[in-house]
Amino acid sequence: MSALGGKAAGGEGINWQGVAVGIVIIIIALGITFAFGSEGLVIPLLGIIIGGALIGFGVHFVPVGGAPAAMGQAPGIATGVAMLAAGAGLAGLFGGAWAFSATGDFLTAVLGGAVGGGMMMAITCLMVNLTYVFAMGVPAASGKVDKDPITGYSFPEYKSQGTEGHGLPFISYVGGVVGGFIAGLGGTLIYIELLLVYSAGLPVLLEASAEAVAPLAVSLAGILAIGFFLINAVLSAYNITGTIEGPHDPKFKRVPRAIIGCAVASAFCGLISILIIVAF
Amino acid sequence: MEEIVLGIGITALAGALATIAGAAEDTESDIGSQGDPNSQVQLAPQMGYIHRIFNKAISGEPPAYAAWCAIGAGVAWAFLQIGYNPALAIILGSIVAVFVQGIYCISGYLGRTASLAKFEQPVYIDIIKSLLSVTMAHAFIAIFCTVTVCYLMATVLHAQPFALPILGLLWGLALGAAGSATGNPFYGKERQYQNQNFGAGVPISASGNIVRYAEAGERSSLDNGWFTTKFAGPASGICFGLIVFLELWRTVLFETSLGGWGAIVAGIVLILIFAVINLWVEKWGRETYGPYTSEEASS
Numbered sequence: 366m367s368a369l370g371g372k373a374a375g376g377e378g379i380n381w382q383g384v385a386v387g388i389v390i391i392i393i394a395l396g397i398t399f400a401f402g403s404e405g406l407v408i409p410l411l412g413i414i415i416g417g418a419l420i421g422f423g424v425h426f427v428p429v430g431g432a433p434a435a436m437g438q439a440p441g442i443a444t445g446v447a448m449l450a451a452g453a454g455l456a457g458l459f460g461g462a463w464a465f466s467a468t469g470d471f472l473t474a475v476l477g478g479a480v481g482g483g484m485m486m487a488i489t490c491l492m493v494n495l496t497y498v499f500a501m502g503v504p505a506a507s508g509k510v511d512k513d514p515i516t517g518y519s520f521p522e523y524k525s526q527g528t529e530g531h532g533l534p535f536i537s538y539v540g541g542v543v544g545g546f547i548a549g550l551g552g553t554l555i556y557i558e559l560l561l562v563y564s565a566g567l568p569v570l571l572e573a574s575a576e577a578v579a580p581l582a583v584s585l586a587g588i589l590a591i592g593f594f595l596i597n598a599v600l601s602a603y604n605i606t607g608t609i610e611g612p613h614d615p616k617f618k619r620v621p622r623a624i625i626g627c628a629v630a631s632a633f634c635g636l637i638s639i640l641i642i643v644a645f
Numbered sequence: 646m647e648e649i650v651l652g653i654g655i656t657a658l659a660g661a662l663a664t665i666a667g668a669a670e671d672t673e674s675d676i677g678s679q680g681d682p683n684s685q686v687q688l689a690p691q692m693g694y695i696h697r698i699f700n701k702a703i704s705g706e707p708p709a710y711a712a713w714c715a716i717g718a719g720v721a722w723a724f725l726q727i728g729y730n731p732a733l734a735i736i737l738g739s740i741v742a743v744f745v746q747g748i749y750c751i752s753g754y755l756g757r758t759a760s761l762a763k764f765e766q767p768v769y770i771d772i773i774k775s776l777l778s779v780t781m782a783h784a785f786i787a788i789f790c791t792v793t794v795c796y797l798m799a800t801v802l803h804a805q806p807f808a809l810p811i812l813g814l815l816w817g818l819a820l821g822a823a824g825s826a827t828g829n830p831f832y833g834k835e836r837q838y839q840n841q842n843f844g845a846g847v848p849i850s851a852s853g854n855i856v857r858y859a860e861a862g863e864r865s866s867l868d869n870g871w872f873t874t875k876f877a878g879p880a881s882g883i884c885f886g887l888i889v890f891l892e893l894w895r896t897v898l899f900e901t902s903l904g905g906w907g908a909i910v911a912g913i914v915l916i917l918i919f920a921v922i923n924l925w926v927e928k929w930g931r932e933t934y935g936p937y938t939s940e941e942a943s944s
Binding site: 431433434435436437438442443444445448449451452453454455456458459460461462464465466467468470473474477480481482483484487488489490491492493495496497498499500501502503504505516518520522523524525526527528529530531532533534535541542557580583584587588591 | 684707710726848887895900908913
């Protein structure tokens with residue numbers, strides 16, 4: 366119950382009315398795209414929608430403790446959900462874009478982006494634990510589960526008095542790496558889809574050669590991919606409402622809502638991004 | 646072969662510059678109190694604890710550094726386009742970015758502190774005068790090093806596709822994410838709550854009761870910078886340095902091996918190595934410190 370006596374908002378359930386509206390928006394976006402450019406533009410939009418949903422899914426794995434974690438009052442990484450996930454995903458985007466530019470191979474590029482995001486999180490999570498253990502003398506303890514599902518370590522006796530736990534238990538570490546991996550995958554997928562659309566569409570629109578517009582296509586795809594990243598990461602952060610410990614946190618059950626929300630937002634924003642080359 | 650050797654040299658230089666950038670970024674954010682621990686600086690006057698700590702967290706470190714590094718890289722790129730020497734262009738770009746940071750610091754401090762007027766927290770003009778130049782100097786180092794890393798990526802590593810300003814945005818955000826993630830707990834728990842027990846989290850009931858006095862007089866944010874450079878700054882530097890170095894290293898060395906899968910395999914191996922080290926660190930912490938005991942049981 367909320368402070369005003371009404372029904373509590375932000376639970377685990379799904380609002381089916383909202384889902385129906387979201388699906389209609391996705392269908393309309395796909396329909397408009399098809400009307401402008403047949404299936405040649407629908408498939409990239411589908412890729413963008415999947416990429417957005419992947420970012421939303423990935424963000425929920427990242428253990429983020431925010432301000433309480435900075436005081437050792439709660440487990441997780443002591444920064445914001447959206448920003449940490451975006452940092453990991455964008456580091457992945459750099460690797461993925463580099464791989465695509467060098468090899469032109471779709472699969473190695475998206476996986477290269479995913480590994481880049483996972484590696485950024487692996488290093489960051491390790492440094493966080495080094496800080497907690499060696500500089501603060503605090504062992505890792507989850508506040509949401511009594512035992513680590515992977516290592517089997519028990520937590521209640523390792524939680525200091527008056528806190529909800531601290532540090533990064535191994536399950537949260539794995540969550541962080543998986544989250545960075547999935548977010549990097551989604552971001553690179555969006556970048557490649559946008560790049561393919563712009564590489565094909567901009568020469569026609571600007572009446573110039575493909576080589577001449579290549580820098581513009583790369584820059585436009587890159588900056589919009591960053592934008593997509595932030596949109597989906599922030600939407601997911603709203604779904605998480607504050608902090609999350611990783612896949613073992615009860616808040617993780619809210620993930621279907623984020624996937625639907627991010628897919629809808631990506632569909633609409635993807636439509637606008639694609640209209641740049643067909644509507645002018 | 647020559648290209649790979651050059652790539653490794655650039656990778657090492659970029660890693661070193663990123664390490665300096667990470668250390669400067671975290672120290673700047675601790676002196677300016679920009680990260681998540683600033684919630685306590687904002688909360689303290691509301692709990693009756695008036696202080697002289699800088700307070701400029703309008704946004705988190707990642708978007709702030711993304712903006713500053715993108716501005717620095719964008720201005721540097723513009724100067725490069727009209728034929729300026731790269732070193733001069735990067736310095737001029739960083740100077741412009743650091744002036745934006747300075748304006749942001751002043752408006753951040755005045756705005757946030759003024760909002761605490763009803764809790765009788767004064768706006769200290771001498772804090773702005775004494776600390777602004779210090780945060781700007783650290784921010785300059787962080788922005789200059791990051792923009793230089795981006796310049797190296799843009800000019801020497803031809804296979805990567807992005808232009809300098811976009812690289813500034815990407816790596817500025819990663820810099821802020823790495824610095825805030827690694828450095829915040831040390832500034833928050835170990836410095837702001839230095840009066841609490843070592844080896845334990847801050848009890849939620851103690852929130853807002855930050856340390857406000859130094860050996861002589863009231864604690865200044867300069868003292869916080871001095872303290873956090875002992876661990877949080879270097880740790881953040883190592884974090885960002887490793888991210889930049891290993892991202893470039895795995896791609897430069899292994900991009901063409903195993904039919905294009907070499908960089909991916911190398912990345913997965915590195916992730917597994919870091920996971921094993923992390924597991925050891927967690928085990929070491931549990932075995933060394935042991936479970937918490939009540940005062941009666943331990944006496």
